[in-house]
Amino acid sequence: MVEIEAMVIRRFFTVNERDAAAWLMMSTDPWKTFGRTYENCLDAVTNLQKEAYGAFVQDEFLGLLVIDLTGPLKGYIQAVCVKETARGKGVGKKLIKFAEDRIFSVSPNCFLCYSDFNESVREIYDHLGYEEVGVLKEYMIPGHDEILMRKTLGPVMTYQYQKMTS
Numbered sequence: 156m157v158e159i160e161a162m163v164i165r166r167f168f169t170v171n172e173r174d175a176a177a178w179l180m181m182s183t184d185p186w187k188t189f190g191r192t193y194e195n196c197l198d199a200v201t202n203l204q205k206e207a208y209g210a211f212v213q214d215e216f217l218g219l220l221v222i223d224l225t226g227p228l229k230g231y232i233q234a235v236c237v238k239e240t241a242r243g244k245g246v247g248k249k250l251i252k253f254a255e256d257r258i259f260s261v262s263p264n265c266f267l268c269y270s271d272f273n274e275s276v277r278e279i280y281d282h283l284g285y286e287e288v289g290v291l292k293e294y295m296i297p298g299h300d301e302i303l304m305r306k307t308l309g310p311v312m313t314y315q316y317q318k319m320t321s
């Protein structure tokens with residue numbers, strides 16, 4: 156049973172934790188349909204240019220988060236994924252809130268994409284205050300589009316940086 160109150164979000168400490176995160180990503184859509192390999196997913200959770208976090212209850216791994224704070228879309232949630240058995244209990248919302256706190260500490264915009272074949276996540280993002288801002292036609296694989304979503308606290312130039320609360 157997932158004890159959500161006892162959940163912590165932290166960096167990965169061990170090889171086994173990173174391995175569990177890479178396996179989860181690789182075996183879950185959208186990354187599965189993209190054809191992402193174990194090595195690709197391991198790279199996503201170990202890449203030092205990104206920030207990767209895991210959600211844990213004691214030592215049980217429940218889900219992962221990868222944030223990109225570099226590049227033109229500064230503040231991009233590259234991956235959020237919860238183990239199937241732990242879904243629908245608030246883990247994903249906590250991971251996204253953590254990502255927002257981290258991103259809003261340096262930028263007023265959180266961006267993320269979802270794939271048109273993974274439409275069921277759209278309602279979650281709508282519910283959490285994200286707005287569609289564009290369609291990236293056939294961005295990852297032929298025949299499928301990525302939908303770009305944004306949650307904003309205002310224009311970059313007038314933004315008063317927030318302190319992290321998580």
Ligand SMILES: CC(C)(COP(=O)(O)OP(=O)(O)OC[C@H]1O[C@@H](n2cnc3c(N)ncnc32)[C@H](O)[C@@H]1OP(=O)(O)O)[C@@H](O)C(=O)NCCC(=O)NCCS
Nearest residue numbers: 184235236237242243244245246247248268269278279282
């Ligand atoms: C997307 C994902 C991370 C969500 O994680 P989760 O732990 O199941 O989500 P939560 O239980 O925290 O629910 C998130 C919020 O969305 C709401 N929600 C969930 N499904 C919803 C729906 N169909 N319509 C409206 N709101 C919905 C929940 O009620 C909750 O909000 P609340 O606490 O204010 O009620 C998870 O489904 C997942 O890992 N999916 C596979 C990987 C994936 O597709 N990742 C996204 C890639 S873009």
